[in-house]
Amino acid sequence: MTHPGKHRSVPRTPTSTPTASRRARRRIAGIAAGVAAALIAAVAVPVTASALTAGSDTATLAASQASWVTTRQPASTHNKLPYLSATRTADRTLVKFPTASLPDGKKVVSATMTVRVTNTAASTGGFQVYPTSTSWSASTLTLNNKPVPSTSTVNTKLAQARKGATVSIPLNVSALSTTSDAAFELAYSQPYVGTTFTSPTLSLTLGDSGTPTTPPATQTPTPTPTPTGSGEPSAPTKPTPPPTTTPTQPAPPATGPNPPVTQPTATGIGGAFPIPAAGSSAKKVFAHYFPPYPVSIDNSNPASDYYANNYLNPNGEGGKHVAYGGLLRDRPIGRAPLGGDWRTTDLQTEVNQAADAGIDGFTVDVMSWSGQNWDTTVRLMQAAQNAKRNFTVTPNVDASSGAVNASPTAVAASLAKLYSYSSAYRLSDGRYLLSSFAAEDMAPSWWSSVISTLKNSYGINVAFVAVLQNASQQNMAAFAPISYGLSNWGARTAASMRNTPNLAASAHALGVKWMQPVAMQDSRPNGGKYAEANNTELLRASWQKAIGDGADLVQIATWNDYSENTAVAPSANHGVTFLDVSAYYLAQFKTGSVPVIQKDSMYVTHRDQFTTSKPAIGRIETPNLDGTGTPPRDTVEVLTMLTAPATLTVKVGGTTKTVDVPAGVTSTVVPLAAGTVSASATRGGQTVLSGTSPYKVTNTPQVNDFEYFGFAVVAK
Numbered sequence: 245m246t247h248p249g250k251h252r253s254v255p256r257t258p259t260s261t262p263t264a265s266r267r268a269r270r271r272i273a274g275i276a277a278g279v280a281a282a283l284i285a286a287v288a289v290p291v292t293a294s295a296l297t298a299g300s301d302t303a304t305l306a307a308s309q310a311s312w313v314t315t316r317q318p319a320s321t322h323n324k325l326p327y328l329s330a331t332r333t334a335d336r337t338l339v340k341f342p343t344a345s346l347p348d349g350k351k352v353v354s355a356t357m358t359v360r361v362t363n364t365a366a367s368t369g370g371f372q373v374y375p376t377s378t379s380w381s382a383s384t385l386t387l388n389n390k391p392v393p394s395t396s397t398v399n400t401k402l403a404q405a406r407k408g409a410t411v412s413i414p415l416n417v418s419a420l421s422t423t424s425d426a427a428f429e430l431a432y433s434q435p436y437v438g439t440t441f442t443s444p445t446l447s448l449t450l451g452d453s454g455t456p457t458t459p460p461a462t463q464t465p466t467p468t469p470t471p472t473g474s475g476e477p478s479a480p481t482k483p484t485p486p487p488t489t490t491p492t493q494p495a496p497p498a499t500g501p502n503p504p505v506t507q508p509t510a511t512g513i514g515g516a517f518p519i520p521a522a523g524s525s526a527k528k529v530f531a532h533y534f535p536p537y538p539v540s541i542d543n544s545n546p547a548s549d550y551y552a553n554n555y556l557n558p559n560g561e562g563g564k565h566v567a568y569g570g571l572l573r574d575r576p577i578g579r580a581p582l583g584g585d586w587r588t589t590d591l592q593t594e595v596n597q598a599a600d601a602g603i604d605g606f607t608v609d610v611m612s613w614s615g616q617n618w619d620t621t622v623r624l625m626q627a628a629q630n631a632k633r634n635f636t637v638t639p640n641v642d643a644s645s646g647a648v649n650a651s652p653t654a655v656a657a658s659l660a661k662l663y664s665y666s667s668a669y670r671l672s673d674g675r676y677l678l679s680s681f682a683a684e685d686m687a688p689s690w691w692s693s694v695i696s697t698l699k700n701s702y703g704i705n706v707a708f709v710a711v712l713q714n715a716s717q718q719n720m721a722a723f724a725p726i727s728y729g730l731s732n733w734g735a736r737t738a739a740s741m742r743n744t745p746n747l748a749a750s751a752h753a754l755g756v757k758w759m760q761p762v763a764m765q766d767s768r769p770n771g772g773k774y775a776e777a778n779n780t781e782l783l784r785a786s787w788q789k790a791i792g793d794g795a796d797l798v799q800i801a802t803w804n805d806y807s808e809n810t811a812v813a814p815s816a817n818h819g820v821t822f823l824d825v826s827a828y829y830l831a832q833f834k835t836g837s838v839p840v841i842q843k844d845s846m847y848v849t850h851r852d853q854f855t856t857s858k859p860a861i862g863r864i865e866t867p868n869l870d871g872t873g874t875p876p877r878d879t880v881e882v883l884t885m886l887t888a889p890a891t892l893t894v895k896v897g898g899t900t901k902t903v904d905v906p907a908g909v910t911s912t913v914v915p916l917a918a919g920t921v922s923a924s925a926t927r928g929g930q931t932v933l934s935g936t937s938p939y940k941v942t943n944t945p946q947v948n949d950f951e952y953f954g955f956a957v958v959a960k
Contacts, residue, residue: 305341305446308425311382312337316579316593318387327362327440329580330371330432337430338385340378341446346422354449355415357428359441361405365547367938369434370402371411375419378427393429405432405439420448435819438546438580516885516958517839519827522599523634525834527796528669530638530759531598531803531812533606535620538804539576539590546578555806558861558947568769569862569947572806574817587620591627595635597814598803601827602834605636605669607679607799611645613658621662628667636669637662638677640711641694643685652690656697663704671728675707679799681733683710684719692726709759711799715747724754734761734801736775737874738785748793760795762786764822766870767809767951772863774809774950775870779849779881779913780825787829798833800826809951817939821847821954825883828909841885841908844932845958846892848923850880850916852953853945865948876950878916882923885909890927895920897941918943923957933957 311323315334322329329335343352357373374393398419403411420426426446432439541550554560555572565571582589598606606628608621621639628637639662641647641655648655659678662668669677678698683691691708698704707728712719715732723730730751735741741763751758764783767774777783790798802810812822825847831839855876858864867876880896886907893902897917905912905925921937935957 301450303346303448303450305343305345305448307339307444307446308342309340309380309382310337310444311385313385313387313390315387316582316589321382321384321386323382323385327442328359328430328444329438329440330430331438332432332435334579335438336387336390337441337444338376338380338382338390338427339430339444340380340382340425340427343420343422343426343446343448344424346448346450348422350422350450352417352420352422352448353451355417355420356447357399357413357415358410358443358445358447359413359430360410360443361407361439361441363545364405364407364437364439366405366432366434366437366439368404369432369437370404371399371413371439372397372402372431372433373399373413373415374429374431376427376429378425380427390429391427398428402433405441410443411441422450438578440580516824516843516845517828517831517841519600519602519831519839520834521634522602522604523636525604527798527834528604529602529798529800529830529833530605530607531603531800532640532805533594533608533624533637533803534805535609535611535617535624537576537806537811538587538620539579539593540586543581543586545581549578551575551578565770567862568772569859571770573767573769573947573949573951574806574809574811574815576804576806577814577816577819588623588627588630591620591624592631594804594813595624595628595631595633597823599631599633599635601823602830603635603800605638606803607638607640609642609645609681610639611642611647613647613650613654618658625662625665625667629665635667637665637667638669638679638709640679640681642681644682648686648690652693653697653701655694656701659694659698660702660704663698663702671707675705675728677709677728678706679709680711682713683723684712684714688722688726691723695726709757709797711759717750720747720750720754724751724756727756729757729759729797730754731759731797731799732761734763734786736763736766736777736782736870738778738781739874740870741782741785741789744789746793748795752794757796758793759797759799760786760790760793762790762798762800762826763810764812764826765809765952767865767949768807768869769862769865769948770807771869772865773869774865774867776867776874776876777952778874778877779879779952780822780847780883780911781881783822783825784829784911787826787833791829791833795833798830817951818849818954819956821849821956824956828885841887843959844887844890844925845885845956846923846925846933846935847883847885847954847956848880848921848935848937849883849952849954850896850921850937850939850941851878851950852939852941853949854878854916854941854943855950857943857945857948859948860944860946862947865950867950879913880916880921882912882914883909884912884925884933886925888927890925890932893924893926895922916941932959 310328312329313336328337330337374397376393377391380391398416400414400416403413405411556570558566558570560570608624610621612618625637628635639659663676695706695708698706708726709729709731710723710727711731713733720730735744748758763786765777800812804811804813812826814820828839855878882892882894884892884905888907890905892905892912894914896914897919899917901914903912918941920940924934925932935955937955939953
C-alpha cells in the first residue's frame, strides 16, 4: 500500500505582506490593533433632580470603570489598552456604571447600553450582557480574579456588531437600580469572531417610583459565558511561518424554552464526556506539531496578516500560488495583537488547547537547526514548560528535510539544547524520547551515531521511535534493533486504514512498541490531490485501529499542518469539531473504557463545494492522494453523541431528512446540496441541540477546497 507522504521542502520565512482580499466566503474575524480612539474616561454624566420632570426623563451615564480579560493572558490587566474586547469564549469586557448617582425616588423604566465598534468580522449574532458584581477594579482586573457573572443575559435582543457603528443593546430593566451601581460582563455570541469597541455608555429612561415600569421584552436565550481557551506557509512544499485568521462558526442557538446550546471549545470540551488529563495514563497520545504554522506569524490583525494576505489569498506572495488558488485553505484561529513575547504566549495557548483535549505532548517536526522554524521549536519547549500542564515535547527529526544534512555530532548538540528543558518527554527509566519522520531516508547507522553522541558527549540517554514512510517488514526489522518503538505516517482513507495489517503485532513481535498514526483528512491544494476521508470516518477508523490493534502510543498527524489540511487544532474552518471527536476516542484508548456521554452533542461536517466543482482560479484537484481509488463523495455527516434517543432533523439546501437516532455515537449521512446546512435534535418535544453551518455550499467556488468544514454543538 502506498502512503501519502509529506511535503519535502522547508518553507522560506515570509518577508513581505502585500495587501489583497481573501475569499469573501471565508472572511476571517479580526481584532483591532492600534485602535485610534481612546477608551472614554470613566466619568459619570451629572444627573440632578432639577433635570428631571415629575413624570419621567432620561439620563446617560459613561462607564465609571471598564477593562477586559482574556484566556490568552489570564493574569494580565488590560485597562491601559485603548479598546475593549469581547468574544464567545476567550475575551470578556467588564463595565461599571454609577447608577447610584441617580436621584432618589426614581426608577428605571427602560435601559440601553451603547458601544462604539472599532473592529469586527461579525456576520451574525450579537452582544451578550451578563450582570456581575461591582467588586472589581479596572486597574487590577484579570481573568483570574474577575467576579463570576450571572448565568442569564439581560440583553433583550442580540445587537450585531458592525465596524465603525455605534451599537445599541436594549437591556432588561430588572438588572438596574437607582440605589446601587451596576456592573456587566460583555461577550459576543458568534463563535471565533473578535470584536473590539470603545465608549460604553448607559442610556436610561427614568420614572417616578410609582410609575408602572414597561414590561421587559422577551429575552433571547443566549449561551452562558464560560471562558475557555481561544486559539494560525509557499509552494507544493512545506509552508513558511505564516499569520492568523479567525473562523466563522455556528450560529447562536435557537430561541424558545429549549436549553441553550453553545459551541464547545477545545476543553471538550464542553464537558460532553470525561477526558483523561494530559500525562495521566501510561498510554501516551502525541500530536505532530509543524512549526511553520503557529497561531500568528507577524502578530498582526488576523484580517490582514500574513496568513490572510499571502497564504489564503490566491495572489499572495507575488502570485506564486495562483496556479493552485493559494497555498492554504484553512488557518489557526486568530487573536488580537499581543504585547511582550507573543510568540511564546501563542505556543502556550496551543499547549493548553492540546492538553485540554487529553493530548500528552507534541512531537515537533525539526526541519532545521537555525532560523524561524528552529526558534519556534525552542520556544515550544519553553511554552510547554511554562504551562505546567504535565504536557511534554518530543523532537521529531525530519529526515525529508535539510536537518539531516548536518553531521550526527551537530545534530546531537542541537538536540541536547532541547533536552535541557523540563518539558522534554522522558520515560519512567529516565530516557528522553527522540522521534523522526521518514526515518528510512537515513540509514539506521546514522541514527545510531546521533544517539551514541548524545549519550557519550552529553550524558543524555535516548529512546528512539522510528516513524517510517513505508512500514514494510524489511524497514521495521532494520530499525527495531535501535528503537524503543516503531510507527508509520499512516493511511488517509478509512478503507486504507482498516485494511492496513496489524503493525502493532508486528512491532511487538520485534520486541518494540507501536505508535499508531491517527489522521482526520488530507487535502493538498499545492499538490493538486486529496484523499476522500468520508467526513469523520477516517478519524474514527484511525482511533478504532489504535484501540483494536493494541497500540502502545498514538501520534495524531497532525496538530497544525494547514498546507495538507490534516490539522486537528482549533481552526478557522472546523473550529474544535475534529479535536472534540478525537478526544472521545482518545479517552477510550487511554482508559480502555467507552466514555460516558454526559451531555448531548453533535458534530456536523461537510464540504463547501462539490467534488465535481470547477474552480474560477487554479487547477482542479484529484481524489487519488491515498492511491487506493476510494471514490469521492458529496455528503453531510451529523455525528451525534447522545445521552438518550432523539429525533434528528438535517436540512441541506431545500431538502429535509428526519431520522430517529439512538443513545451513544451515531453517524447520519445525507447528500450534499447547494445552500445552507443545519441540524437539530429533539427529545420529548423539546429541542436539545440546534445549529446552522456558517459555510454555505456552492457549485461555483473561487478555488477548489476539498477539506471538510465542521461545527460542533454541545448542550448546556
